[in-house]
Amino acid sequence: MQPFPWELDQMPDQHGRTVVVTGATGGLGLVVATRLAAAGARVVAGVRDLDKAARVLPVGDGLEARLVDTASVASVTAFAQGLADDGVVVDALVNNAGVSAARFALGVDGVERTWATNVVGPAVLADAMLPVLGGPAPRVVLVGSNLSQRTSRVPDLDAVNRAAGYRQFATYTDSKTAAAALAVDLGLRLRASGSPVRSAIAHPGIAATGMNGQAETALARVAGRIARLAARTAEDGARSTLWAATADDVPEGVFVGPALRRGDRRLHPALVAGAAADPAFRARVRAFVSEIRVHPGV
Numbered sequence: 551m552q553p554f555p556w557e558l559d560q561m562p563d564q565h566g567r568t569v570v571v572t573g574a575t576g577g578l579g580l581v582v583a584t585r586l587a588a589a590g591a592r593v594v595a596g597v598r599d600l601d602k603a604a605r606v607l608p609v610g611d612g613l614e615a616r617l618v619d620t621a622s623v624a625s626v627t628a629f630a631q632g633l634a635d636d637g638v639v640v641d642a643l644v645n646n647a648g649v650s651a652a653r654f655a656l657g658v659d660g661v662e663r664t665w666a667t668n669v670v671g672p673a674v675l676a677d678a679m680l681p682v683l684g685g686p687a688p689r690v691v692l693v694g695s696n697l698s699q700r701t702s703r704v705p706d707l708d709a710v711n712r713a714a715g716y717r718q719f720a721t722y723t724d725s726k727t728a729a730a731a732l733a734v735d736l737g738l739r740l741r742a743s744g745s746p747v748r749s750a751i752a753h754p755g756i757a758a759t760g761m762n763g764q765a766e767t768a769l770a771r772v773a774g775r776i777a778r779l780a781a782r783t784a785e786d787g788a789r790s791t792l793w794a795a796t797a798d799d800v801p802e803g804v805f806v807g808p809a810l811r812r813g814d815r816r817l818h819p820a821l822v823a824g825a826a827a828d829p830a831f832r833a834r835v836r837a838f839v840s841e842i843r844v845h846p847g848v
Contacts, residue, residue, distance in 0.1 A: 553816035556793050565590035572596035573647030581788040587613040620647040620671030621657045623846040630678035641685035642795045645672035646693040654716035659846040668725040673732045673839045689748040691794045692733040695726035696753045704825045707838050728835045730826035737802040752794040753807035754787030
């Protein structure tokens with residue numbers, strides 16, 4: 551695919567579609583959820599804080615909030631089961647929730663918080679929601695990071711839970727590489743099973759969201775301020791995710807997002823690169839997540 555122009559006013563009417571968006575109370579997720587609802591979609595916002603959701607989301611205008619913590623296997627599993635129990639048919643899942651933890655800490659399942667939120671939770675949620683994904687063009691959209699496209703680093707899965715030598719930026723980049731690998735893996739598994747569900751990856755470029763403020767050191771905070779100066783707005787950064795969630799035909803095995811140069815308004819598809827393109831690495835990440843799903847908290 552070649553770069554192509556796409557603006558928010560090109561989004562098709564969304565009446566009759568149901569979309570789940572995680573991490574919907576701020577940044578890109580808030581834009582994606584509210585834009586989809588404004589276009590007529592029923593939006594289920596997956597949030598960690600229902601009080602905050604009531605403050606920032608236009609709940610009731612085609613938009614509802616449900617509790618989910620993407621850093622918890624039990625929480626994402628219960629969230630998906632709740633949708634199934636209520637008979638909700640979901641056209642698209644947007645796995646948007648993400649974090650860049652400033653300091654090392656283990657989550658409820660015994661996994662480092664960045665990996666728990668960015669890798670394990672979205673993968674388990676996608677699998678758990680497959681039974682409720684339907685409609686004419688069902689899909690799972692991962693909000694990835696172009697950082698994973700620009701590094702040759704292969705994440706060391708054996709080091710994920712080691713506190714020694716923890717580095718915020720490297721951990722975040724590694725987690726997004728692993729998440730992209732699982733998105734590709736999901737697409738391949740779906741094709742092999744004959745499922746109509748597609749697995750797409752969108753990235754926002756450098757977007758002015760709260761993620762840029764999750765800095766660990768003075769140098770990182772300075773870098774974050776510089777990044778914000780060069781960043782696109784959250785509305786601009788959300789374009790690629792909204793395209794991936796609503797376009798008639800979305801490609802698999804590619805990243806779709808804006809160029810670094812803000813003057814370039816096109817979306818640029820690129821084949822998934824780096825470790826995420828390696829079948830052996832994808833298999834290791836799949837095994838890593840499967841072990842946690844079977845034995846959470848161990």
